[in-house]
Structures are given as C-alpha cells and as structure tokens.
Amino acid sequence: SGGSAASEGPKPLDELVVGFAQVGAESGWRTANTKDIQASFEEAGIELKFSDAQQKQENQIKAIRSYIQQQVDVIAFSPVVETGWDAVLNEAKAAGIPVVLTDRAVDSQDDSLYVSFLGSDFVKEGEKAGQWVLDEYADATEPVKIIQLEGTTGAAPAIDRAEGFADVISANPNLQVVASQTGDFTRAGGKQVTEALLKSNPDVDLIYAHNDDMGLGAIEAIEAAGMEPGVDIKIVTVDAVHDGMQALADGKINFIVECSPLLGKQLIDIVKQINDGETPEKRIITEETTFTQDEAIEALPDRQY
C-alpha cells in the first residue's frame, strides 16, 4: 500500500486505510464527533485506525508517527493544541502521506504540511453570539450586565469564543461584561460559578456561556436563586447539543450558536477526493447555523446528538 496512493491512481475504497488521531473524549461534544466519524467510515467501507490521545499532544504525535510507520493512506487528526506540529507533519509529508485537520487548526507557517482543514471557526462562533446580544439590546439605554462563563483556561475554543464575542459587543458601550470566570466547560462548574456570581451581582441581565453545559449549569443556579432563566436572566450559549437544544426549546436558553461535531461525511468526501487524485479545498468550514427558540423546537425532533 503506502503513501504513493496519489501517484498510483485511485484505490478501491475497501483497501484504503485512514489513521485518525482524536484529542480524547473530554466532552459529550467530542464523543459525538468520534462516533460520527467512526460511523461514517464504517458506512463508506473505509478502514479507520483510531487512537485516543487522552488530551495529550505527545500521545497524538506518537500516534501520528505510528500511522506513518504503518503507512496508512491518509492521516486525519484534531490537534490538541494549535502549535508544535511542524516536525511530525514534515515526517508525514516526507513519507508522502496526506494529512487532513479536523475541528481545530494548526498554526504552521508552512501550509503545504496539510491538505485540508475541516472545522468550525471558533472566533466566528463568538461573533455570532455577540451579534445576537448586540441586536437584542440594540435599544438599551441603561448598561446591560453580562456574565461570561469561560471554557477551560488556555483552551483554544475558550480563547476564541471570548475574543469574537468581545469584538462584536464592543460596538455598544452599554454592554458590559461585569464578571468573567471559568467554568471548565462543565455543568457543575457553570452552576457553581453562577451561584457565586449571582450573590455578588444579583442584577445581571445576561449570561454568555462558552458551551451548552455551562449554560445548563447556570440555569440550575438561577432557578435555585428563585429567578427564571431565559426571562429574568437571558442565556446565550455555543454548541447546540441535545440537552441545550431542549432547554432552548423550553425557553430557558435564549440563543444557541451551533458548533457541529458531525464532521464524518465531509471528512469522507475529502478522503475520497485525495484518493481520486483531486485537491480538496484548503479550508472547509463546517456547515453550521444558529438557533432561536422557534428554530430549536423545529429542529429538535431530528437532532442526532
């Protein structure tokens, strides 16, 4: 077999081997992502070698090295972190194995190291959330107090979603982020932080959470404080996992920016293109949308995750 696939012309699909190095299974989102990819490959009849890096870059590097050694046809991976991939990607390039990035980008200067990057744009997600807030409070005359529930400190989605949001809302000086605290992307974190912040900022108007789970935690805290989530305090989140959509449909969340984990179909397409000797697009942004309550009620019945 080997990386010379491109030069030898297309292989039958059942002879293709793709190595996929996943970040880990740190969240429901990630698990949905893994499941979708595995299912898609099974459906397409392409062999998938899968490894779980347990959130460690070094494990991912090891996995990629081992794929190179096993001479797979394509390597796909979701980088744990954006930086530090040049060495191993160069090895892949030298071995003639095309690399596809999913979900997160690498910041390499040399963009010949990978064939394509398939994934969401976290900054844009933050901007979408900010835009909704901007529109919602377009004619606010008093300051609007916002609490931001950040993701894990240092994680790329957390940084980018904060940045996009901040950029957009800066257009209206009335929109003030009065507190910004990390909830580690978890429900428990979201709940505890909100609980404490509600004590010191009882008059907050809106909560922006970097993922649904923290938003769901915030809902618990708001209810425990005797207020009504979605009404007394508005909530905007990112992800659109099932529980979040349910809460949106119930009116406890006001707006969700989608960040889809379903990358499997698109990844298969890219693999097929490579196999056929075509050049896939360098940057493929996941098809994503946003949801309001009505849209959520409509979309909920056929949500897969």
Next chain:
Amino acid sequence: MSTLAKMASSRLFWPVVMLLVLFAINLVAFPGFFEITVRDGQLFGSLIDILRNGAPTLIIAVGMTLVIATRGIDLSVGAVAAISGAVACSIILGSPDPGSLATVAVAITVALLISLVLGVWNGFLVAALGIQPIIATLILMTAGRGVAMLITEGQILTVNSPPFKFLGSGFWLGVPIAVIIAAVVFGLAALITRRTALGMFIESVGINPEASRQAGVRARGLLFAVYTFCALCAAIAGLILTANTAAADANNTGLFIELDAILAVVIGGTSLAGGRYSLLGTLVGALVIQTLVTTVYTVGIPPIATMVFKAAVVTVVCLLQSPTTAEAFSGFRRRLALRAEKGVAAS
C-alpha cells in the same frame, strides 16, 4: 493570654485563621456575604453555598483521612465518584419510571454497592498483595474513569428525576440535603472511630505496622475496611455531585477531587506519614478549600491568576502552620517579654 497561647499552638489555629481571613476578603468584596435569608423555607446565602458545595469534598476527605492515617492514600476517589454517578444515572434513565422513589432508591443502592466492590478491590491490592497504595489506587484512578465513560458511552446522561435531584439540591428543614449527608457521614466516621477502638488501631497501624501486628491488630482487615469506607464516601460524594446538576458527566465528575481531599486532610493537620489524624481538622481543611474557590468567584480573580492565588494561600497556610514558624513566634514573644521585664526593672 495562656488560653490564647494554647489556641495558637493548636494545629488548627492557622487554618481557622485562614478561613476567617478568606471570609473577611469575601465580606469586603461583597458585603452581603454573611447574610443568610430564608427563602421558601430554605436557607439561602453564600455561607450555605459554601457548605453545600464543599460537602462532596468533605465527605471524600473524611474517608481519605482514615486512609491516610494508615499511611495510605487513595487516588481513585474521583473515578469512583464518577462511576457511582454514572451507574445511578444510567439506571434511572433505563427505568420506565425515572421519577419514582423506588427507582432512585435502587439506583443509589446499586451505585453504593458497586463502590463497595471497588473499595474492596483497592483494599485487596494494598492489603493482600502489598502494592504501594499510590500505585494500587492509580490503577483504579485510570481504569475507573474509563469504566465510568463506558457506562455513559462518553455522553452526559441527563436525568429528569426529582427525587434524585433532591439529593443534590434539595432541602430538609431548610438545610441542604448535601450538607445533612456530609454531617451524617462525618458524625458516623467520628463516632465509629472514636467510640470504638477502630481509631486507635488505625493510628497504630499507620505509625508502626509491625508493632501493631505483633500486638495482635489485624492490619489487613483494617486496611480493607478503610479503603472500602473511602470508596463508599467517594460514591456518596459522586451521587451528590451528579444529583447537583442532575447529569452524570463521566469525564468531569470528581476530576482532581482527590487533590482537594488530600489537601483538606493535610491542612487539617493530619500527616501523610500516617498515624494520628484529626477529623475536625479535615472539616476545617475542606471548608478552607471550598471558601477559597468561592472567594475566587466573588472577588473576581481572573481565571488566569486563580492558580497563582491558590498556590499563595496554600503556601501561606503551610508556612504559618509550620513548627519552625511557631518557634520563631514564641522566640519573638519571649524576647518581647524579656524586654518588658527589663523595662520594669529599669524604671
């Protein structure tokens, strides 16, 4: 003066002072900190939050105290908490009637029983095979979280079951259930170890295992009991944590809680070298840690500085608690007294 000196020489003096300092900081940042109001017949306020959120850590720390007293350590508590939450939620989800009390009772019972098995497993590795505790429990720490994720298939299992939710966020006579459970666990542990000879045996095995063996203490059985109890505590904490958000998150439930629990035990004055332990100290330690977390939120310490702040507090408590510092203090006091005496003599 002498009572003050006596208090100051107690191991718990500085942790308590630290707790008060943290309270004071909170009070400055947020004047309503000490307010406790009754809302719908339930106590409500920052202090109540601290107690409620600190309950899981405290419960685990109680079990951890006993393990540490035997010269052991249990790193697997977080994983055990995750497993028990996952088990309970998946049972509730799988039942036709998630809201019924019976379902929840079954779920809780099964979760606790499984934790007993896990505890016996740890005890087996430590006591029967003689594997060093840190490694023995590291195995369950790693594999256990895998098991929890296997149960939930990596998803967050959200349950809609009021009786289960009650466990985490309910109130009884105005007091949060979690706090009541913690108080019961704490009380039982104190009662069982101090009213029977168990406490003495645990300490004795922790201080000198061979001498204890020769004196007829059954160290092996004791280790089994202690690790099992610790796992049980972890499971109870796991149930509370899970019920708190009514969702089992195999990835994050109890993540790093072993460090918090160990920290609580040590701040409370129990030595990791085993031997004498203080459950009361552990209580204070757990409160310090939870108050620290709350302080970060109320004071609005930016997330990037949180860790540094935590490091500073832990360091300060440790340094103040140190016998070296105590000596320096008493030397200083003696010199002061001496000077005062001389002053009197001179005049």
Next chain:
Amino acid sequence: MTKLLEAPATDRPTRPGRGTGTGGGAPSGSGRRRPLAAALGLITSPKYGPVTVTALLFVAIFVIGGFRYRGFFSGQVFLNLFVDNAYLIVLAVGMTFVILTGGIDLSVGAVVALSGMIAASLLQTGWSPGVVIPLILLLTSVLGLLVGLMIHVFKVQPFIATLAAMFLARGLCYVISQSSISITDPTFVQLAVSRIPLGAGLSITPSVIIAVVVVAIAVWVLHGTRFGRTVYAIGGGEQSGLLMGLPVARTKVLVYVISGFCSGLAGVLFTFYTLSGYPLTAIGTELDAIAAVVIGGTLLTGGYGFVLGSVLGVLVLGVIQTILTFEGTLSSWWTKIFIGALLLVFIILQKVLTARRR
C-alpha cells in the same frame, strides 16, 4: 514527618534476614552458587529483585507485542520508546532522587509546561536559545530550591509543598500566555527535526542523547558520591542519618533542586518534541513520572531503588502506549481501561515474582 505515602508493612523488609535463605547464617561462606539459584536470588533479593523483574517483564511485553502486531518487533520501535519519552526519562530521574529520600514531587508536570512557556515566549521575542535554556534551568532549579527549603526548614509535607509549586507553575503558565505559542527558532527547530543515524536504518534524536547523559550522571551521583549515598540514607532513616552526622539538610534541599532542574530540562526536551509552549500541556505527567519510578522498583517510602529501574519504568509505560497505538481500534474509554489493566497485570506480576517466601 517527611515520609510520605508509606507502603504497608509487607513492603518494608523489617527483618529481611529471617527465613529467606539469602543473607543466611554464614555470610562469609556463601561462595559460588548454581546459576539458577543465583538468578532466583537476584529476583528475590530486596535490592535488585524489583528491577530485575521489571526488566524481564519489559522484554516479555515487547516480545508478546512483536507476536501480536506486525512491525512491532523492530529496532526503531524500541528506539522510539526513547525518542518519544526522552523528557519523561529525565523527569523520572529527578523524581527518583526525591522519592529515594522518601519525598515526592507533584510539581514536575506543571514545571515542564512552565519551562515550555518560558522558552516559547522568550524565543518569540527574539532571545537566543543560548540564553533561554540556561535561564530556564536556573529558574526551575530555583523553584526547586524554594520547595526544598519549604520542606526542610518549614517542615511542610512534600506532597503539599510540591502541590503548591504545581499550582504556582501552572498559574504562571497562564500568566505568560493563555494560548499556545509556537517556536520557530532555527536552533530549536534543528534540534527538533534532526536525527542521529545509528546505521541499519535506525535513528535517534539529540534529546535521547541528552536523556542518556542525564541518566549516566544520575547513576554515578547516586552510587558513586557521598551526596548520592546520603540520598539513600535519608530514605533509610532521616533521624539516623542526622545522628550519623550526614549533611541531611543540604541533601534534602538539593534533591528538590535536582528535581526542579530535571523538570526544567525535561521541559526543554519537551519543547524540542512539540516545538511549542502550551499552558495546558503535561497535565498529569507527574503521575506518569511517579508511576515510572515505582514500577522501576523504587519504594515510595524511600531508601530502596535505582535510577535505571526508573528508566525501565518509563520504557514500560512507553511500551503500553505503543501497544495502544498498534492496537489502533480502542475507543477512548477502553484506552483508559486498557492502560489500567496493563499496569495492573504488570504490577501484580512484579509483586508475585519478587514475593519472598515468608
């Protein structure tokens, strides 16, 4: 006070001489023994047993892996264990010093991350690697010194002192930068990508050489110098060491300096490996290092163990990781369970094989 996490009674050979046949009645008369008996003696000896068994088990795993997976039983796969784990080897060396004194160092993972962050941020602003690397080693050594002083002078338990250092180091990472910083410095890149051929298509990286040198120095220091023997002495009984007039204070502080230095160096090697600094990197690596040391036969109570054992421990963890990638189909949770199970099998085998007749 300083003895942490002591093993249960069965681990500590209180009266090893009794009833074992080794150390028997006439020490002077123990001449040539048959090779089998000698091998058995080696395995059951309290001093060399765990290390020997670890080595044997490592070979066994490697051979079994070779039968099970195609392409596993090759020189390069073996060498890659060193290439991929050079930083962990260095960490384990530092950790060995600490654990031999009966202490523990939980800060190493965070310090690795911190030195990566310092390297990346300074190199980004144009500092020369010739300055940056020594600076990192100095800073992490100083951090180790502070921890050591806290432990020795203020009698803070090592677990807690190093936990505080872990919080501090991790916190400083965020303070330097929240996001990851990549390293483009040509020297670093060169060190990262260059390979040293060993012939027959095999190659290693410069990091491996550094790690091997560190191991060699550590072996010499621990076994051939007074400082090294004092390290063992403290683990055997700090009070006794003190009464024997050994420089306990200095040594106890120094092991944490060494651990700090090794963490810094490991951090540098890690940046060679990843060419970036990232505040969330190396979380939980301290547990890997501790596990490696313990698997390598060092007692957490201190006093017994070898650096080479720790290296073997790292290789064992590495081989488990390699098996995982070769297995290639494990889902995330099965990965965790599999790691736990392999660790368990390994430790039980080690225990059973070294078990001494009682």
Next chain:
Amino acid sequence: MPHPLADSMESTVTQQTEPVGPAPTPVVEMRGISIGFPGVKALDGVDFRMFPGEVHSLMGENGAGKSTLIKALTGVYGIDAGTITLAGERVSFAGPAQAQAAGISTVYQEVNLLPNLSVAENIMLGREPRRFGGIDWRAMRRRSAELLAGLHLDLDPGSLLGDHSLAVQQLVAIARAIDVNAKVLILDEPTSSLDADEVAELFRVIRTLKEQGVAILFVSHFLDQVYEICDRLTVLRNGTLVGEYLTEELLRIDLVQKMIGKELTALDDLEHKARTAVVDESDAATFVSASRLGRRGAIAPADLPIAVGEVVGLAGLLGSGRTELARLLGGIDRADTGELSIHGEQVRLRTPRQAIGKRIAFSSENRRDEGIVGELTVRDNIVLALQADRGWFRPIPKKKQDELAQSYIQALNIRPGNPDALVRNLSGGNQQKVLLARWLAIAPRLLILDEPTRGIDIGAKAEIQKLVYTLAENGMSVLFISAELEEVLRLSHRVVVLRDRAVVADLENDGLTVDALLALIADGRVASDDEALDERTPAVAVAATPTTPTTTTPEGGRP
C-alpha cells in the same frame, strides 16, 4: 547558674588527683546544663566533665537524663541554659555533624543506622575514601572489613545492614564510632544487646583507645561492666546531678543508693531464693509443647516443652537463633516444620493474634521497630494488645483504660507517670516497661520475653525479675531470653542452649553455673579462641578449661 551540689562536688572530686591520663584540663566540660521538654525538665543545671584518656560512666535510673545529656553535648538538642567547652573552647553545636567534625564520635542509645545500606556504608558514610571525586568502594570495603575484624566480627561488609540482628547492628554502630580519629567517644548503652564475648571485644578496643588518650563516655546499666572498665562515674537522678566519683572509691551498694535515692533490697531477696523449686513436669502440667518446630533458614527443628508455672531460659550467642525460636512460639513467624500443642491439643499459630488468643504473649527484643507505637500515648500502648484481642467494637471503657494504665505505671514505676505522654518521648528503659505492661495486661499464660531487661536500670531490672518470679509462682509460664546469663540462671527452672540456630542442650537448672553454661555455649569455639575467651569475659569469671555439659542433645547442625 551554679548548681547546689557544685560545692560538695568540688570537695569530692577536685582535690583528688586526676586519676588517669596526664592532661590536667578536661576535654569536655559542661556547666549548668538545663533542658526542658513540654511537661518535663529533663536536665536541671547539670555539670559534667571528661578528661582525656579516661573512661567515664554516666549512671542513673531510666529517665534520669543520661541520653539527654549526651544529646545536649552533640548538638541534637539545643540547651536552654548552660555552657559547653571542648578542649577549653566554648562550643555550641548546631547538630551531630558539627560535633562529629569537632572530634566527638557517638553511638546513640537506639541503634541509629540505615538498614537499607550496606554494612560498609554504615561504617564509613560521611568520611568514605574517595577516588576520582567519587567513593572508592574497594577501599571502603577493605577498611570496614578491617574495622569489623578488629571487633572479631566476621561479616560481609557488602551485606545489607537490615539483614542482621540487632546485636550485629549495635556492633556495626560501634565500629563506625571507633573509626574516627576522635578526641571523645560516647557510647550510650552500647552493650545492651551484646553477649559476653562481644562485650569483651568492645572493652579491648576501649582500652586501646584509652591508651591513645581518647576520652570515653560509657553508659550502661550493667554494674559489672561499669566497674570493670570505668575510671570515674557521674551520677544523675531525675535530671539533676548527684555527684562525680572515682569508681574504685565508690562501693556498688553506695552507687545504687545514689542512683535510686534509696536502698535496694529486691535483688538480694531473689539471690537468696535460689532456683531449686521443682516444677511439676507431668504431661498434664505442660502448657505448651513444641516438637520438631522449625523454620527453614531460621531455626532447625527443635523440641521445647514448657510447663505451667515454669520459667525456661534460652541461652546462646548472638545469632544463635533464640529470637527465631521465640518468634515461632509467639506466632510472629510461621513454622514450616513441626508441631505445637497447648495442653496437649495441637494448634497452628499463623499470626500473633492467634497466639494472643491462646494467651501467648511475645515481647520483642526490637522495641523500637516491633514494640512501641511511638506516636501513641502510654495508655494506648498499654491497652493495645488487650484491645486488639477484644476486637474493635468492644472498646475498653475509658475508665478501665485509665485504671489499667495507672496500675501498671505504678507497678512498673514508669516515668513520667502521665498516661497521656507520648511513648516516643519516654526514655529507653521506660519504653521497655510500657511494652512489658502491654503484655502483662493480656494476662498471658505463656509470656515470651526477648531481652526484657535491655536498657533497664538496676532497680527496675530487679523489679522485673521479681515480677517474673511471682508470675511463675502463680502459674504463668515464661520463656526468658537474655544476653545476661546470670539473669537467665537466676530466674529459670530450665535452660535451653542454642548454637548455630539449633537447640544443643536442655538443662535442668539445679546448681547450674554460668561457667558451665558458657562452656556449653562456646563449645566449638573454645578450641580456637581459648585464650581470647579467657581474658575476654568481664561479667563472669570463666574457667579456662571448658566443662563438658552433662546433657547435650545435639539437634543437628545448621539448618
């Protein structure tokens, strides 16, 4: 602060010419030393001095402050008041390392060595020979082998220290101390676990060092040894100085009186009641009986019946297997051959707990590692075994515990008599008494005492001996192990002799003499070490020619 006794001391001592050594000025001089621990004043204004070339003994009851004075000198404890001068210079050591560097070499009371290192390292560490910047292992082994040979100890310097018995460890500690070119050599109860031969070796070394002008401080509760080797004595009582005396001018009886502050009568009682009482040895009265009980590598199969109310002594050199045999009976180690029966009924003792259940108590010779639980209180230590036997859920009521503790504190004169004191802070001898109390508390039917009088002062020793005597009269069986043969003979109805880990004789104690015993023990060594033995045995006079034992029952050689 001048001491109240200082004046009287002047009169007793200073006018006398310095007994030995030409140097007129003391090499060590401590004045007005006071040290207090929470709750105890361990030393109160004590004066102490030593001259070059003398062997000086520090005498006093358990807890009198001997070890504390030594630790004050070597900088282990900081002193609260007082001055220390070394060779005319004021010193204040921050730790033992400094004291060692200044020429004070010390063997502390409990063996303080490192079980995880080799014998050679334990001897040489801290001043090991170097080569190329590292340790010169070969030279180190050679040197330590020489030192061990100097003590007539045939031992592989490369072996782990922890593999050796306590006695050997004590000898290693001594070897370590005498290797230094010291001005002052301090030996705190160095002979507590040595047998007569080893003591003789040690004394030979001490004499040599004394000739070289070294000042030697020798602490021991064995009056014979003190009188044999020491030139002068300093007596402490309750942390205060009683006085300084020339050995030759102080009668033993006076010394004892000065130490305990009253006259000692207990011992004489015993001496007069020679062991002639005949114990009923019919099968029915046999409490415990071991037949062919043994353990590979530890002790050859041995027979040992013990009757109700009988005291059986075990005699032998160090390493002869006394402890090993006793451990089998106490359930500490499992026997792999042979049988044990209690009142004719066969039992297997797998754990100490089972032995305790059969009312067999084993009091270990290794009190620090296998006996006391240091961080627990005196009370907890006393009730530990009794409580363990009752089980955890049947706690002994607090009041009962207090009574128990109080009664043993009184009976054994444990000091300080505070049941809440941590045992770790008690003096060595008092720790031993606590241990004894623990075992008496379970009301054993067989009490196995391995070196119970080690480190115990003369008064307490007599008390313990009397206790054993009375207990046996009341029907308790006792297995008694002691390096002191007189003690064994004084108490035992029967003496079982071990050599090379096998029982070689089982003797009725009717008119048995120390000489006869010694000959039997030394049999096989006598031929080669004849002269050595002759001049080497200080505590007892040995006949130059060994008397052949009457009832030798060789049980095979080495297992």
